[in-house]
Amino acid sequence: MRQRAHEPACGGQVAPGFALACGVLCAVLSPACGGQTDTLGTSAWLRVPGATFVAGPLPDAGGGPSVVAASITRTEVYPGLGDRRVEGSVASSATGLALALEGDSGHWLLPAGPPDVQVPDALTLSAPVAFARTLPLGPRTLLVQAVDARGHAGPPFPIALQAEPITQTDAALAFTLTWDTEADLDLHVVAPDGAEVYWNHIAAAGGLLDFDSNQSCALDGLRAERISWTSAPPAGHYLVRVDTPSLCGEATARWTLTATESGVVSGQSRGQSIPIDTQGPHARGAGLLALELDVP
């Protein structure tokens, strides 16, 4: 007996004779069916590459198989960054797995793995996970659920996470550059003594470049750079420039530059990088002057 794909959630099992009427009605009347479905899960906080996204909460637990053990490579997670993996094992009667963040807009479905050689009568659980830039900060709970072939789900297995900001926000002085597309933008800050902090000189005059995002178009999902002073910054006049080494195939990149002093916004500017901005050198002195700030 060949395994046959289930019917889609939207529309359900409909006799073909009613399908035309259903389609017209869906298009005209029902946003639930006629609207676009987020099968990529781009609206969710949790992302599981290769899995199927389903809007709504996890299936109700009802006598299904249990999760024997589950853990994540590191419980501190950062909005916008991936590279975490959920590992563990589930009861051998499981065929499917469901993963979700508590309070998220949906959950992810994937098949159970092969038998676990370290745990008798158990199957492996292994899934790469990533977290959206919209993930709220603070304590979060990742729920893992095993499901058997009859669709019966077991009790959710919780994994405690801590969503932390990618950079500190209470630095004495910080310049943060964020942008909206997968381009490679660079932040340059010239300190009052003329020292320039940028990708090739990440520390000068007490300032430090935390991240060089999308360096050489190696996309990291962060789309942010920050140069900060954790202790009192030198007094004087600061120049901040935004350079665009590459748009990485994007048409434009709209950026926002924010200066904060001890967490309080003291300056902000916005702009847009276009292809002509990628021309010329991208080392010291490069970039468009975006902000000037006097620190007493």
Added chain:
Amino acid sequence: MRGALLAALCVTWPALGQSLPAGVKLGLSGFVQVDATLLDQASQDELDPASREPLNTERVDLRRAHLRLEARRSFLGAAFELDANTVAGPALRVIAAELNARLPSDDDSGSPLTMAAGLVRIPFGLETRELDPQRPFLEQASAPRALFPGSYQLGAVARGRWQWLEGELAVLSGEPSGAAAYALQAPQHALEFAGRGGIIVDVHPRVQLSAGLSGLEGAGFHAGTPTTKDQLVWRDANGDGIVQLPEIQVIPGTAAEPSGTFRRFALGADASVRVALPPCTVLLAGEAVWAKNLDRALYPADPVATGRDQRERGYSARLLVSELPLHTSLGVRVDRYDPDADASDANGAARVPFDASVSTWAFLASIRLEQALRLVVEYDRNHNAFGRGPDGAPASLASDALTLRAEVTF
């Protein structure tokens, strides 16, 4: 419109310093199809994570705009057809180009044998041979789209008809025009042979029956790999952002692998019955195909890479009632395509056979206005195996679509 274009062509020709040779007949024809996809459950206002191409399909599209120029002198002829579309951005391409000879007569209806060479239509089955403006449904069924993508291929074809017998035999080179890889290119030298033989009989003054058997035999191409260098890879296993020795892996370089070829074939059967029930006409038609390693578009077959043959199965059946009052037509088509009859999937600790097929019920209504204009609305109810259900088994992702098409032929 056609007359104006033809007149312009005839006026322009002498202006270019040429005179139309005596005995040369020119013909100009074409059609334009504009689609408005009103609903597509698979559409998203997003980009494909891999290709960065838009995933939104709920849009207005220039699906096809064909312009065909034909020239004929005595028994020799040539045809050239261009296609403009915006399916994946603005594109202009050659859709067909052939030189042909009709023997022994130059009369369109009376030539029992035609030979053509160039970019020719693949002689296989029912829908692959059907011209785009003649097809009642918006697009071909899944099987012909997967096995004969684009429907055109470089080569030579002989078409013959004698009394109630008809046949086509082609020698083809390279890949079809819509292939996912090497479209209209020939990465290997082996030729492909395709053909169809059939009958077309008026079994009753109001009933016409046609049926045929098709076959294709050829070779596919497996791309080799170049030499690769050693690579040092860091995997942040514990996610602490610090490089540690156990997290560093060396991926050794590999020697180049040669390209290869593999055998592929297809067998098909098709039949249709047309019944005139004045004032309307009823058409019942269907085809089935059985192939190995021939998918060149939807799930491209490469048995060298997978280590096993990929067996494809497909069928379609359609019922069309045309010439109803107000020049309307109603139709329904069911089609199913299994790209890999031996596919398997994990089910807990076991591997079980897995049905990877895609199927569609298509419901169509059309109206013809002023002879040249046709408006079509089609609802496609699709079933696939692209997703996962709660039990981990393959599940169908919602992808039903409702499309409106306006078509003008000239």
